[in-house]
Amino acid sequence: MVVVLGMFFVCSTTVHPWYLLPLLVLLVPAVPPSWHWLWLGLASLGTYLLYVDGPYWIWVILGWGGWALMGMLRYSDPALDRILTARAGRKVDLIGDFTPEDKAGASVLDLGAGEGYVGQELAHRTGIEVTLADVIDLNRTELPHVVYDGRRLPFETDYFDAVLLVYVLHHADSPEAVLNEAARVSAGRIIVLESIYTHRIQRYLLGSIDRFVNTFRSSGRMTARHQMLDFRRFEEWRDTFRSSGLHVEVARDLGGVIHQRALFVLSKLRPDV
Numbered sequence: 001m002v003v004v005l006g007m008f009f010v011c012s013t014t015v016h017p018w019y020l021l022p023l024l025v026l027l028v029p030a031v032p033p034s035w036h037w038l039w040l041g042l043a044s045l046g047t048y049l050l051y052v053d054g055p056y057w058i059w060v061i062l063g064w065g066g067w068a069l070m071g072m073l074r075y076s077d078p079a080l081d082r083i084l085t086a087r088a089g090r091k092v093d094l095i096g097d098f099t100p101e102d103k104a105g106a107s108v109l110d111l112g113a114g115e116g117y118v119g120q121e122l123a124h125r126t127g128i129e130v131t132l133a134d135v136i137d138l139n140r141t142e143l144p145h146v147v148y149d150g151r152r153l154p155f156e157t158d159y160f161d162a163v164l165l166v167y168v169l170h171h172a173d174s175p176e177a178v179l180n181e182a183a184r185v186s187a188g189r190i191i192v193l194e195s196i197y198t199h200r201i202q203r204y205l206l207g208s209i210d211r212f213v214n215t216f217r218s219s220g221r222m223t224a225r226h227q228m229l230d231f232r233r234f235e236e237w238r239d240t241f242r243s244s245g246l247h248v249e250v251a252r253d254l255g256g257v258i259h260q261r262a263l264f265v266l267s268k269l270r271p272d273v
Contacts, residue, residue: 002026006037017044036070039063080217081140088117091166092125095191098250098265100161103127109160111153111182112168115217116141119164131160138218151177158187165192169237170210170230179244183268190246192264196234196253203231205258234262241266 005023009015020041043063047056099122100106106128110119113132120141123130132145133153139145146154150172163186169175182190195210197203207229232240234253241248241264250265 002034002037009040015044017041017048020044034074036067036074039070040067043067084115084117084217085121088121091118091193092121094193094254094263095164095166096122096125098162098189098191099126099128100188105129106161107131107159109133109153109155109163109182109185110143111163111165111178112171113145114138116143116145118166119143122164136218150174151181153181153185155185157184159185161187162189162191165190165194167193167195169194170232172230175230175240176244179241179246183244183246183266186268188267189249190266190268192237192241192266194237194262194264195231196237196260196262197231198233198260202258202260206231209258237262237264 002023005026009019009023012019023037024041040063043059043066046059047063099108103126106126108119108122108128108130110116110122110130110132111134113119113134116132116139119130119132120143122128123143130143132139132141132143133148134145135148135150137145137147148154151174163182165178165182169178169192172178179190195206197206210229234251238248238251246266246268248264249267250263252263254261254263
């Protein structure tokens with residue numbers, strides 16, 4: 001009823017204040033309150049009372065401007081959840097073939113998990129037991145989550161069958177330290193999705209977009225300390241993995257104009273050749 005009445009008012013050429021009374025009555029018990037419609041109802045009083053001699057258009061602008069702003073604030077979280085869930089599905093499409101083949105009883109650590117949607121999607125698709133870890137708690141899932149100091153994970157050696165690092169290493173103040181811990185707690189593979197660049201302009205754009213998106217998605221909780229950016233070229237990441245004593249099983253440049261990505265599958269089970 002709220003949606004139907006709301007669309008009627010949006011499309012109407014003339015809306016008198018008393019038209020909004022049934023809508024306001026419906027919105028009073030809403031949880032959370034529909035402040036955008038309540039604001040528009042109040043602002044419409046100004047347009048009616050000041051229709052002849054007063055600043056009519058100021059109230060029109062204030063009414064619909066406030067409606068749009070408050071509406072975005074109310075629905076930004078659900079919309080963001082849907083966007084991040086969809087992106088998590090695409091990430092799992094890329095890494096799914098390299099997770100443990102024996103799904104039953106397998107365990108995976110999603111290191112630098114953010115909201116946890118990648119781990120949640122992986123667990124939902126495969127039945128693998130997924131644990132999340134990050135330096136701050138942004139978890140929006142029901143998966144177990146551990147906050148650690150970015151250096152030492154509170155897990156025993158070879159505790160997990162695999163470790164995921166999905167767009168994580170470029171945020172670490174010491175990617176090598178994160179890799180060492182990932183290798184320590186993984187009995188199998190370390191699967192890395194990482195942002196890469198080929199020229200300086202691309203690196204600048206990556207940094208600007210990364211800071212904006214992560215500040216927005218974390219509601220400002222990802223501070224400059226958490227947004228330490230260390231973007232590297234494809235070859236530089238491959239050299240980093242090798243210098244950390246890891247065998248590079250798979251190295252794929254996935255392309256991209258602004259957000260160029262790469263997939264690396266690493267192992268500590270055999271020496272690099």
